[in-house]
Amino acid sequence: MRRVLFIILGLVGLALCGAGFLWWKLRARVEPIPAVLAALDEDPAKIRLPGLGDRPELVVGALRGSIAYFVIESRESMAAGEGREMTLALDRWRHGEGVKGFFIGDAEGLGFLKWKLDELAGSMQREARLPVYMDYEGAILRGFKLPKGHTAVVVLGERGDVVFRKSGKLTAAELGVLRGVLRAREPEPPPPAPAFSIGAVSTKSCAGQGCALVFLSRPVDVKNVPGVKGGKARNDRDAWEDADARLVAMLSDQELPAGKSLGVFIGALQGVALGTGWSVAADDPALREAFAIGPTETALVVIDREGRIALRERGRIAFWQLGSLRELLALPPRKQR
Numbered sequence: 001m002r003r004v005l006f007i008i009l010g011l012v013g014l015a016l017c018g019a020g021f022l023w024w025k026l027r028a029r030v031e032p033i034p035a036v037l038a039a040l041d042e043d044p045a046k047i048r049l050p051g052l053g054d055r056p057e058l059v060v061g062a063l064r065g066s067i068a069y070f071v072i073e074s075r076e077s078m079a080a081g082e083g084r085e086m087t088l089a090l091d092r093w094r095h096g097e098g099v100k101g102f103f104i105g106d107a108e109g110l111g112f113l114k115w116k117l118d119e120l121a122g123s124m125q126r127e128a129r130l131p132v133y134m135d136y137e138g139a140i141l142r143g144f145k146l147p148k149g150h151t152a153v154v155v156l157g158e159r160g161d162v163v164f165r166k167s168g169k170l171t172a173a174e175l176g177v178l179r180g181v182l183r184a185r186e187p188e189p190p191p192p193a194p195a196f197s198i199g200a201v202s203t204k205s206c207a208g209q210g211c212a213l214v215f216l217s218r219p220v221d222v223k224n225v226p227g228v229k230g231g232k233a234r235n236d237r238d239a240w241e242d243a244d245a246r247l248v249a250m251l252s253d254q255e256l257p258a259g260k261s262l263g264v265f266i267g268a269l270q271g272v273a274l275g276t277g278w279s280v281a282a283d284d285p286a287l288r289e290a291f292a293i294g295p296t297e298t299a300l301v302v303i304d305r306e307g308r309i310a311l312r313e314r315g316r317i318a319f320w321q322l323g324s325l326r327e328l329l330a331l332p333p334r335k336q337r
Helices: 002-026 075-080 084-092 111-125 139-143 172-181 237-241 243-251 285-290
Strands: 068-073 100-106 132-135 152-156 162-167 210-215 261-266 278-281 299-303 309-314
Touching: 068 084, 068 139, 084 172, 100 139, 111 132, 132 139, 152 172, 162 172, 210 243, 237 243
Parallel strands: 068 100, 100 132, 210 261, 261 278
Antiparallel strands: 068 152, 152 162, 210 299, 299 309
């Protein structure tokens, strides 16, 4: 009996040690941002990150000759939303020729979860604008002397020198400096939308508010839509690859505030519960022609409060392409399923 008790206590001890290890590794780590970032003491050209999937390793020194920038995020910084305005700006700007950007996930100390984090990063890559890399050794943070737990951005000039380095949320002035070193520019003002009317959504009803027109290429039934009641599982990757089903999944349950936005699915949509402000209307070839959408194309058109075509995306639309949607449609925080 004493031996059995000894074994049980030993197993409990091992479990507690394991739990302590996981807590230590997974605990939130957010360091204070110094008023002035520490000077670099090593050549950043030496920094290397392993490739992800079929992508080769990232060698910072090999980027010399181009302007290169790195957006660094951790689970803490993403949860805090520090980089939201910067990310929206980077996705919106028209970048200079030959500028190379990279998204770096700070996962220092989490190498024991590499198999799972690499899988998640691979899924993220399908929805991201920039190539995604994971840093399990802290090479980027240490190499560029950045505090842990914050959104950061580093820009290297063509000679490989650091021309911009910032940790934490960027001010409007700092965003202007970042745009300059990237040789980027704001896009041209969007063109005015043509006069239109489709169901409850029209030029008149959209005056002064955002309006979303979702063109479906084929009939969509709820059973083919991931993550909605009566549909496929939210983690069904094949379902998310369907251009029509993913748009319905991303938008159908978004609540559109009265007086601020309206939305319409154009085509056949069966069995999907719609959030406030959404409606369904039969396909209209003349409307497609007016908005330069092909007869069998999947597309999303968003008209802003000034009556301009602020967004027009076709086919399989990645999440990063919809970054401006929340502001354009005045969307509240997304409800949890």
